[in-house]
Amino acid sequence: MALGLLPDVVSDLVQLKRVGAHPASLVVKLHKTLDGAIAAASQKVDCKSGCSYCCHYRVIASAAEILTIAGFIHKLALNEQTRVVKRLRANASATAGLSARQHESTNVECALLQDNKCLAYDVRPFACRRHHSMNVAACKETFDDPQSPAQNIQSVERLAVAAGVINAHAAGSVRAGLDSNIYELGAALFVAMTDASSVARWKRGKVTFPAVRDHQEFSEAWS
Ligand code: SF4
Secondary structure, three states: OHHHHHHHHHHHHHHHHHHOOOOHHHHHHHHHHHHHHHHHOOOOOOOOOOOOHHHHOOOEEEHHHHHHHHHHHHOOOHHHHHHHHHHHHHHHHHHOOOOHHHHHOOOOOOOOEEOOEEOOHHHOOHHHHHOOOOOHHHHHHHHHOOOOOOOOOOOHHHHHHHHHHHHHHHHHHHHHOOOOEEEEHHHHHHHHHHOOHHHHHHHOOOOOOOOOOOEEEHHHHOO
């Protein structure tokens, strides 16, 4: 899928950069492609609405995805925006200085989780759309004990089709001269919500969130 999708993604990203547009329209298009590919590869999973063990993991996302989520949050009522920013700030403080592996073991709740549902479900990142479990007992075990060796069981087919779309997005960003770094969601979303210059940096092909220590090149982040 990645090879077939790549020319369109490159073309869309080059065009976005040329006109200086916000990435949300492309991100939403890629999310739909990813959701369709996952549905076509569907296997029975244990995931259901209201189950949120995985919303306590460290989540990664591209700059374009994070700017899209920030745009979504900025359209919510002011008190909702304020609540999210407050939670993002608290999470950033709780995880500052932790390695990615240490962060994985903290069970810090995603700032976008509200009443066990995702506040930004329609624009949740690739990582959340791709993630699934065929064994919820393992999710609970690793939630109750983050050091547990229990292994989540996932569908190789679902992971493979998701990788096609995620890889096309990353490769397209590189070819279009746009930021292809992958960031820890909470820290980068806090910057995106509080620093209006983030969008301009993405449009210019700069590192979008230079203050976020927890970021990696795409190939390292998804390896
Ligand atoms: S972005 Fe939404 S789905 Fe992803 S971890 Fe946060 S609350 Fe859960």
